[in-house]
Amino acid sequence: MKKIVIINASLIVLAAIFALIGTVYAYAAAPDQITAAESAIQRIPPASMTAGFFSAALSVGLSCIGAGMAVKSVGSAAMGAIAEKPELTGRALIFVGLAEGIAIYGLIVAIMILGKLV
Numbered sequence: 001m002k003k004i005v006i007i008n009a010s011l012i013v014l015a016a017i018f019a020l021i022g023t024v025y026a027y028a029a030a031p032d033q034i035t036a037a038e039s040a041i042q043r044i045p046p047a048s049m050t051a052g053f054f055s056a057a058l059s060v061g062l063s064c065i066g067a068g069m070a071v072k073s074v075g076s077a078a079m080g081a082i083a084e085k086p087e088l089t090g091r092a093l094i095f096v097g098l099a100e101g102i103a104i105y106g107l108i109v110a111i112m113i114l115g116k117l118v
Contacts, residue, residue: 008065015057052117056110063106070099 078092 011061011065012058015061016054018057049117052113056113059106059109059113060103061106063109064103067100067103067106070102071096074099 074095078096081088082092
């Protein structure tokens with residue numbers, strides 16, 4: 001359990017770093033369009049943009065972690081049920097698919113967040 005928490009925390013930190021780097025590069029203007037005095041000001045993105053990219057990365061990351069945990073438990077239970085009764089294969093696959101849908105919901109939320117930022 002301790003290992004899973006460390007991995008999750010490192011993934012969240014990496015997502016935050018990528019979101020911050022993405023906002024800095026997305027809003028860096030071309031060098032010929034700004035003067036030296038404006039360069040420091042225009043390279044810093046607004047705080048709302050940074051928070052938006054961070055929340056989009058966080059929604060995808062956490063939903064994928066949750067989907068992985070759900071598939072782990074549902075998949076092992078489904079394999080046990082299929083081993084005892086092979087006719088339950090279709091029903092078991094439906095439950096595993098529902099668990100994987102959690103990751104897709106997180107991706108949809110992230111797309112909606114990024115759509116508001118643009």
